[in-house]
Amino acid sequence: MTDSDQKLLHLLPRLLLDDSSSEAMSRDQVVLEVISDVDGLLPAEGVVIRQPYPNSSYLVGGSVRNRNGWCVPAANLPERFEVEFRWTFLSLLSDGSDWVVRHFIQLELEQGPFRTYTMAVSNWPNGRASIPNMYRYATAFLKSSQVLEQHRKGRPTLNVGNLRDGMLGVTFREEMRIPPIPYEQATSIHLYQKQQLHEVVQLTDFSLLNDEHKANGALEMPARVFLDAISLAAKVPYKRPEVPSATPGSSEDCLGQLESHPALQLLSDWWNAHRIPVAGELPAAMVMPYIRVQNDNSYWCGYRETPNSTIEGMNCVSSSCATCGDTVLLHFMASVKHSEFPDGFLDVRCLDGSEWVEVEATREQMARGEYDEAYYCLAALAEFSNNFPAAYRRLLQDSFEAPSSNLETERE
Template structure:
């Protein structure tokens, strides 16, 4: 089951993709949920190179000046896995639970601090990460669970509960510009200190159950053709996009220099990505409804296995059912891909202090984002989906590469061509008079 966070006024509610609230589930007594999470953006560091060798809490009333003040809470059967879609995150759990573990607490005398100790072997050195969380607890009527996972909600305002092996890997998305957040080196160790207020909630508010037995794209067996849900797939789009349009957009996105991306990221200008501009220009020239020819960004949905689901083009987003998209803002490419077209940054509307709505080209909501509007650049994800498409969806990319051979991706009889009136050919280079599709 996939879940999402829905904003209702100033309140957040965990819902299924069809908008239904998650059934309520809570702990019987006040509980602290420990969920160590480490960010590893380096391909040469695997699970075998990482050890969580310490997890302890500082009891209420202790000053922590002596190591004996800390109480060990590290399970004997601690395990490290990649239980979330983003494989760059490592999460500690146990032999029968992937997403952390729990300990009972007295909410009137709760732990003052959590200490996590990581050991990471890199290609050049071994590194120790010491991560300290100074905590304040607020017991609410929502539930009895105080969870480190709740600190990572997109709608939060305090630093996220994530450890790093290098201070250079830390972004504002993790620190949330909290002035109390500190990370730096002490000899050969990385020291991280942060302060958080944890508000209690119910287990069902955290949405962790879906990760315990989740299947990810890396676990699937992609297929080249489909036999089921063909009508539903066709109903999700109002027009067929020639495969070469998407191929060209992907190619343009892949050629962008890192320095250019750094500039776009800093200036919130990913809408200038030539891949996005290319594919959106095709829609703005060809969309059946002229009123919807205002695309600036996209979202990709891709069939992988012969089942009823699309995989999201962005790796952190949940799957959705085939046949549930808004066809008036979508184009299909072959049997595998739906391109959904969105309006740009100028159309976003604020939701409270820390949220905004993204709109489709049809004027209907696409989704709401739990971040301040002035920090937003949703085109970052559109560009990223194009740039990473061939690696994330190799089978769909292989089918796109068959353009001109596979009839599922090209029907020449359906293409309109501009027949140009060409002057004396001696005055022109060859590229200026080749007949081009009207795309």
């Protein structure tokens, strides 16, 4: 296995905020200091605080070059040493005082044949941590009355309120034993290097690739139709625990069950009614929105765990797409009932019958209701206004400005 040519330590300061604090907090209010008796733990360009995870409630220390922690030479580091990650929230309290979170970690770098140490190794199911690391709890603004046994377990110190030196905040200490691993297995070093949606300023006016965006749609959907679908997805249950036929012992075939959700029915019916029929074309049953967020060549997928696509790259499926204003592209897909399950896996198809993506879900799993591709379309619609507030506001504006006699026509 590939390893580093020198001993490295991947430092990874993380702090979880509660949801309300995360929404109200600006990173400009936060300072992260790395304090230790050991030299050489800071990145050369200084520490940069980001929110690089899909969960925007995490604050993560990184460097100019790395968004998820940073690496320092470890050849001259002692086997055991303490490091403090001190998070200061400036002028947070009503009297203008700071709130300080002091996270002390006693690190032990174990001996072994490899040369890469990462604080993320404790995430592994077979890792050495006997208790969940404190960063997994929303401890930044913990009150004394909120401290639970799970917070104190295995931690020699957890203080809330008045700290030493007149500071107010939270102090906790932990121990972490880190085994050396091959560099190629230390994948966390290179994770989350692309900006998350919550880190970018979302736009709705673009100077680039507007014609290319329009060319990606065979139809133009009125904003009101799409807004109605968003509303239905948010109001009508679709999540797996609420699927009736997923009950144990049910013999009902659940294949494509969520395609009958009213939000997808509305969008699919609109497409099927306005598209000029083409021989061999399949009817629409699912739809995934792709959204322009910045003035570039990217569409952000509505389901946030799906990778983004390029505007030019989506042109190959334009016959299965509709635009909705300048910001949204809707990719329609056929029912999973048209899948042939090659090699036992689901093949999701565009409306012309071509394969869009292959998913590791068997026909039997889908029949039992264990997997439904339409779930991800519905999740994208239900969370659209939260994930893409700028595009949502533009859709509302477009729907108010559109004449009541707005007719949908197929593009030449």
